[in-house]
Amino acid sequence: MTAVEPRRRLFRVPDRFAAFGAVLLVLIVLSAVFAPWLAPYEENDVRPLESLLPPSGAHWFGTDQVGRDVLTQVLYGGRTSLVIAAAVLAASATVGVTLGVVAGYAGGWARDVIMRITDVFLAFPALLLSLALAVVLQPSVTTVILAIAVTWWPWYARLSASVAASVATRSYVDAARCLGVPASVIVARHVLPNSLTPVLVQLSLDGGGVILTAAALSYLGLGAHEPTAEWGLMVQQGQTIFTTNWWVVTFPGLAILLTAFAFNVLGEGLRGALDPRRTVR
């Protein structure tokens, strides 16, 4: 009557890959949160006389065209980029998963209608739709968030619809139906929780993509604008002088790369760790 090894592997041996990504991401988030304490200078501390200084003891990452410390701007810029990522993912997952799970469980015409709507959104290239939206609305961080979320949620709807459709065929769902549990409760109690694992993995894989897209929009002048510090914006402003003053572009670019990398590693690691085939019993 003893149950052997009741725990899931995830909690016993954390996947090394996932752990690495998570630690990296936590460090990035902490550096953004504590930017005011970590940064050697004030945000947007314009000093025209110290413009375009190469990296040195006083300015580790050098200074930009108007004499702002690049390290300081990168740290503050992380706040914008991470807020954009978090907001986009939260919004698109909430909308996408809700619609997806309902579509997947209900099936029939409800599924058809919801899936056709996602098809319409998916028919436009993400960046193009974001561009159009950003042109119509005022360029701002909020616009970026809205624009990316609009193109992002259909992926979550599709993913969770297919997962929910398979969960809906499990015999515990049938058992709940036979117990007279209302459909809304079945969705909330059984289908949703059991559909979340792949969504979680997708969320962490997507973090990097969102930051890159946000950076691209800012780079095109359709997102964050002065004086908001944002990585994509910094890259855009520095690109014309890349050959002579490489540091202005390179450090925010590296920050984007590193964050995207951390998200991806975490996602890949989670995918492995949450895979049911890898759980013990």
Next chain:
Amino acid sequence: MIRIRDLRVAYGPREVAHVPALDVGAGECVAIVGESGSGKSTTLLAALGLAEGARVSGEVTVCGVDVLRARPRALRAIRGSKAALVIQSPQAALSPTTRLGVLMRRALALHGVTGAPSQGKTQVQGEPADVRGGGPRRGIEGVMAEACEAVMLDPAILRRYPHEISGGQAQRFAIALAIALGAEVILADEPTSALDVTVQAEVVGVLRRLREERGLALLFVSHDLALVSTIADRVLVMKDGEVVESGQAAQVFTRPSHPYTRELLEALP
């Protein structure tokens, strides 16, 4: 064919199987019975050197090869040809995009079976010479057709893909593959548990015939006592990694000496 002495298999600190002695001779059928977690499948895999990540000690000889000390190449050679493993659901192990015939031809080529008369493979005793190409049907096609007929499969099945055949056919194809490769001993892990009883009866019939006609040795792992009692010469009963009783099948099933065997027998509906 198979000789096991004091085999111990452990994962980490936990010993999952201990078999003091087990012998399977040519034409014999020996069964290991037990419930889930008894260590019966582990024993079978360890006998073929397939217990990955486990500490295995003792002495295992299969077709003259010392399994626990042989080099990987020697092991692969006997695993492919002389000793064949038959698992519960072979369909999952078959590449879905490859026709069965292609699959079989590749396996034969890999192990150097050509079906040519000059082939230096050991002849299975009592087997007519034409299987190896002396008869009217020469070559690899002949070997393949012969193997299919030995398991009562229409050779036309070789043109199909794995998903186009039923579970029973897949199981018999797995056995046919072993026959074509010249297997002398088959180690089967619950070969019929995933099948309907009427289909199980056919697969069991095939195994019995091969045993009688070709002197095939069979080591059979099953949870089904009734089935085992009808086909096995000798039986080992395992529980929690230990052999609690072993002996002639008739003896074990009519006069069980261990209380656990009695419990198993009484549990039969």
Next chain:
Amino acid sequence: MIMCAEGVTLAYGKTPVVHDVTLDITEGGVGLIGESGSGKTTLARAFLSLLEPVKGRITYGGRDLRQVDMKAFRKAVQPVFQAESLDPRMSVGRSIAEGSRDRAAVPALMEEVGLDPAMAGRKPHQLSGGQRQRVVIARALAVRPRLLILDEPTSALDVTVQARILDLLEGVGTERLLITHNLAVVGRLCRTSHVLFAGRIVESGPTEDLLRRPAHPYTLALRDAVPKLGGEPPVARGRAESAPADTGCPFRLRCPLAVPECESVPEPREVAGRRVACHRAELVLTGLAGR
């Protein structure tokens, strides 16, 4: 008569899987015997009102399921699926109380099915297969049903565990429809039985008669394929791999007794106290058909 299927045809999409089945769930336990692909689980889903017939009707208490008060029906008819029918993320105590919404009754229910109430907080993967099966039974019993529809309740379990679960099922005082491929289990729990082949009932009658003297060649093949302790090795009759025939008797391509007459559909008829759909039933009954 608790529930009835009257000329029921069931389909997934356009593919019919159960054809024109008429079956009464009477008292004393009813067995539905079939192998994979026979349509037995589909039929069970229809009795549970999880699937609507495309033709015919299913009645409860003499009324069509489409007109029955679903709330009362759900309390009266409960499924017992395999042990895997528990939500992996839900504690077993919560699972048991899901239908009754009465958490206070959980300990008593757990004791009733032979579980330690202290286990209520565990997740399904922390229990053994037999324990999980008991939880599934407790969940069904929680609403005090009149009829249990048991779909292969023991086939994934070890024999010793299976025996104890069967003891438990025999002890609970509900009516039952047992769906299984296992003839021995039917013999223990069901007074009458129906044999399903390719979505059609080929033979119905008292379980004992069916097992002792089958009248349909498929029932015979099934019975003889079951290994008996210390007996002869199981016998394969006919070719078990042949697909069911689309016309005439569905079993004829596998049947060792098939004659040209079998190309016409055999009407179910009364032979020796049971209903059998076979032109050759008399021959099968003589027992000469075997060897």
